[in-house]
Amino acid sequence: MRRPFERRPNPLQRAADRVRSRWLAASVLFALAAVFCGVAVGIKVWDADSVTAQQEARHRHQVTATTVSKAEDRLPARFTGASEATAWAFWEYPASMPHTDTISVAPHTPVGRTVTLWVDDSGRISAAPPSRGECAVQAAAAGACAMGVVALSAGLVVRLRLRRVETRSLAQWDQEWERVEPRWSGRLRRDSGADDD
Secondary structure, three states: OOHHHHHOOOOOOOOOHHHHHHHHHEEEHHHHHHHHHHHHHHHHHHHHHHHHHHHHOOOOOEEEEEEEEOEOOOHHHHOOOOOOOOEEEEEEOOOOOEEEEEEOOOOOOOOEEEEEEEEOOOOOOOOOOOOOOHHHHHHHHHHHHHHHHHHHHHHHHHHHHHHHHHHHHHHHHHHHHHHHHHHHHHHHHHHOOOOOO
């Protein structure tokens, strides 16, 4: 990490070499920045999802419903392979407020079986509030996405910059070789005629 920023003159090091070394060092810093961004986004999403989950948990309630019809498969098992069925059920929430609706049950559930389900404040069927595990998975996924976007963007910038440096370096090598090669090889220069001796 220190070599690209050394000020001591090195006759073997070209300007393109210094630029290339600095961009490679910058890529390490970009990688650290990507990790930092990923962690920051993950923490932010975790905080937001945790607050949302707590608010939803205040308005979600578990009740015990009683099936009033036999379970019916949603689709034949040969199509889905899933063991899930529906049945009509009865429950009360809030107290003394009856509700009837179809709910998901295990196949072959008989009439009169009790099933636990989630409802909202008015007693309608609702999804369960997000668990801490679900919040953690979402936060980790968001952090990984943010880290990936930053890392890929930075990597693309570094790659394009290094390609530009390489192109300039090769062009400079060609120019220098055009000047040196005739003297080095003993060959006459192209601009000097064959009868100039």
